Amino acid sequence: MVEEFVQIIIKGSYQNRLNNFSRQPPLIRIAMATNDPLIIAHRGESHDAPENTLASVNLAWERGASAVEVDVHATADSKIAVIHDSNTLRTTGQKLIVAKTPLSDLQQLDAGSWKGPQWACERIPSLPEVLATVPPEGKLLVEIKSGPELLEPLRQATRDSGLRPDQIEIISFSLDTLTAAKRAMPQHKMMWVIRSHPLWRQYIRGVHPKALLMKLGRFGITGVTIGDSRYLNRTFVHHLKAAGRPVYVWTVNDPLRAAALLKFGVDGITTDRAAWMTTVMQQFRG
Secondary structure: OHHHHHHHHHHOOHHHHHHHHOOOOOHHHHHHHHOOOEEEEEOOOOOOOOOOOHHHHHHHHHOOOOEEEEEEEEOOOOOEEEOOOOEOHHHHOOOOEHHHOOHHHHOOOOOOOOOOHHHOOOOOOEHHHHHOOOOOOOEEEEEEOOOHHHHHHHHHHHHHOOOOHHHEEEEEOOHHHHHHHHHHOOOOEEEEEEOOOOHHHHHHHOOOHHHHHHHHHHHOOOEEEEEOOOOOOHHHHHHHHHOOOOEEEEOOOOHHHHHHHHHHOOOEEEEOOHHHHHHHHHHOOO
16 A cells, blocks of 8 residues: 555656545644644755755745755855855856855856756855845755855854844754854754664764764754654654754655654654645645
């Protein structure tokens, strides 16, 4: 039955997915009754619009997203470009190193056509431009892809945005960078981005729950946002949640998996299809 449902999710139309979903066992209903998750639009509404552009971010807000995640790099002129990679090749077709290029030159590139001709006018936005789109109850997760050189312009951009501290969360794979960010911007939540591993590798890498909790406490980090895999299980999540630490999971595009994670107790689901995921979760609440 689960295999048949997965095929429906992959092959069916949008409405067929919802119709068939309603005939499944009450997994979603149970999950939604026990948790009210934050559905986070990964690089904006990136399934339908070019990632990390104003089009993708605004589409997420227009469709009712409560949170959006974007990636940021420092530019050669100490400004902040919203882009995932350290160079521009994948999303513009031209290779410029972000850290060695002024923002004005980066913004001459076409960052949308790779997704479709209708997006040809999209450019690489600055972080202040993205911050200006956040609605009164929206939340922006800013993933730092650079090093500590980005922290001062980031502090200034968040300060000047006019947004409340709870509307901006800082995330990063680098614990050192995140710790420095906490010192510079203590009013914001800091979420450590980690990958999920089998148990033996968790101990080798120092990311098993006990070690994680020690590091979060020591460096003043709020919680974790963890990559989804078969190694992420209820026990792992329970250890962190029992200590009062929030847990987000990335990147989840399957509602069945999202429901299972919600039953584990996670606080947020990062997805490329935030509007669709939210619709499914809301329709089958209760």
